[in-house]
Amino acid sequence: MRFSPLADRLARDDTQAWNVHRLASERRARGEDVIMLTIGDPDFETPPVVVEAAYASMRAGRTHYEYSQGDAKLRGEIARRASIWAGRAVDPSRVVFFPGAQAAMFSVCVSVLGEGDEVIVPEPFYATYPGIFAASGATPVHVPLRPEREFQLEVAEVADAITPRTRAIVLTTPHNPTGACMPAETLSALGELCRAHDLWLVADEVYASLLFGGRKHASVLAVDGAEDRVAGISSLSKSHAMTGWRTGWAVVPEPLVKRLVLLLDCMLFGSPPFIADAATTALREADAATAAMRAAYESRAAVVARIDGRAGLRCHMPQGGMFIMLDVRACGISATEFAERLLENEGVSVLPIEAFGPSGAGHVRIALSADEEILAEGCRRIERFAASLSSVPAGRSGSGP
Numbered sequence: 260m261r262f263s264p265l266a267d268r269l270a271r272d273d274t275q276a277w278n279v280h281r282l283a284s285e286r287r288a289r290g291e292d293v294i295m296l297t298i299g300d301p302d303f304e305t306p307p308v309v310v311e312a313a314y315a316s317m318r319a320g321r322t323h324y325e326y327s328q329g330d331a332k333l334r335g336e337i338a339r340r341a342s343i344w345a346g347r348a349v350d351p352s353r354v355v356f357f358p359g360a361q362a363a364m365f366s367v368c369v370s371v372l373g374e375g376d377e378v379i380v381p382e383p384f385y386a387t388y389p390g391i392f393a394a395s396g397a398t399p400v401h402v403p404l405r406p407e408r409e410f411q412l413e414v415a416e417v418a419d420a421i422t423p424r425t426r427a428i429v430l431t432t433p434h435n436p437t438g439a440c441m442p443a444e445t446l447s448a449l450g451e452l453c454r455a456h457d458l459w460l461v462a463d464e465v466y467a468s469l470l471f472g473g474r475k476h477a478s479v480l481a482v483d484g485a486e487d488r489v490a491g492i493s494s495l496s497k498s499h500a501m502t503g504w505r506t507g508w509a510v511v512p513e514p515l516v517k518r519l520v521l522l523l524d525c526m527l528f529g530s531p532p533f534i535a536d537a538a539t540t541a542l543r544e545a546d547a548a549t550a551a552m553r554a555a556y557e558s559r560a561a562v563v564a565r566i567d568g569r570a571g572l573r574c575h576m577p578q579g580g581m582f583i584m585l586d587v588r589a590c591g592i593s594a595t596e597f598a599e600r601l602l603e604n605e606g607v608s609v610l611p612i613e614a615f616g617p618s619g620a621g622h623v624r625i626a627l628s629a630d631e632e633i634l635a636e637g638c639r640r641i642e643r644f645a646a647s648l649s650s651v652p653a654g655r656s657g658s659g660p
Contacts, residue, residue, distance in 0.1 A: 268393035283608030312540035316533035327523040329356025330535035344478035360494035360507035372397035376426035382616025410437035427459035433466040438577020443477035450482035468498040470579035570645035588621035605640035
């Protein structure tokens with residue numbers, strides 16, 4: 260049976276990172292005691308005011324076609340939020356609404372990348388990026404985010420990676436899986452590279468509202484002089500516990516807007532009006548829920564950090580988001596084997612980061628998507644398992660790698 264080159268490219272097995280989560284889900288479905296710390300689905304409920312707005316919208320008959328670019332009121336609210344991040348006015352005409360940030364990233368990439376192009380992407384990277392680049396026909400060029408630099412990007416290494424075939428730089432900030440936040444100075448330097456080499460600068464900023472320690476988000480939209488080559492992508496999935504609502508967007512230059520809308524016309528022919536009304540309400544009235552989640556994630560990160568230095572484990576404290584990276588190299592086995600055996604022996608699922616790029620080797624990602632009591636129990640089990648592998652016993656300090 261024959262398939263298209265696109266379908267064949269997407270069929271490549273780039274999904275090994277999710278195997279532990281799949282196995283854990285199967286065990287939990289059988290009624291086993293499993294603590295799930297693998298995926299970034301908030302354990303909070305969508306704010307009630309948002310749910311009620313969707314009900315009211317459907318009762319009012321807002322269940323028919325809507326313009327593919329998105330509802331005008333919603334795009335206005337997104338533009339208002341983007342203007343805060345950009346430090347200057349963002350016109351709603353530059354906003355395109357998508358069913359999630361994943362769809363926004365896919366659509367932007369297939370609109371600016373093509374066969375034979377190269378795209379620079381820091382690694383470790385979010386696990387779906389290889390499929391997106393494969394769909395566009397572009398080849399990813401990886402620049403490492405090293406644990407010894409707390410996973411911060413080195414601009415000089417990006418510059419060295421640029422070739423005549425380079426078409427774009429794709430970033431995630433705050434970063435998934437590492438939790439590192441890219442400073443404004445780094446973004447500005449990347450903007451200079453993009454101007455000098457005629458490149459697109461694309462950034463996934465879905466965790467922008469979940470920064471710790473009073474940090475302010477440095478957005479790609481604030482890069483001076485790069486407005487005609489920047490795409491800023493975000494959503495309400497993490498900030499308002501709306502993963503299932505599929506509410507994402509891209510803020511892009513006007514010429515790219517037209518191409519994205521044409522792509523949406525081909526795929527969806529409109530966005531759901533009642534979802535748009537719920538998203539508008541979230542942006543207008545539900546930021547208190549975001550503040551509560553941000554405080555909870557920061558507190559949960561501190562719970563996980565208690566195992567830092569124990570049984571050879573080392574925690575990389577996140578600057579934002581809902582994950583914490585755990586260095587397990589001192590345990591003497593790969594991160595994948597660590598995660599698989601941890602699930603088998605202790606009933607805790609964490610995500611091995613090796614499939615996200617070579618710089619993640621020896622690290623697992625812990626999702627802060629459980630309450631502090633569950634996280635504390637999960638960490639006790641992780642420490643106990645690590646102690647069974649390490650020369651450093653549980654409850655004792657170790658220098659780590």
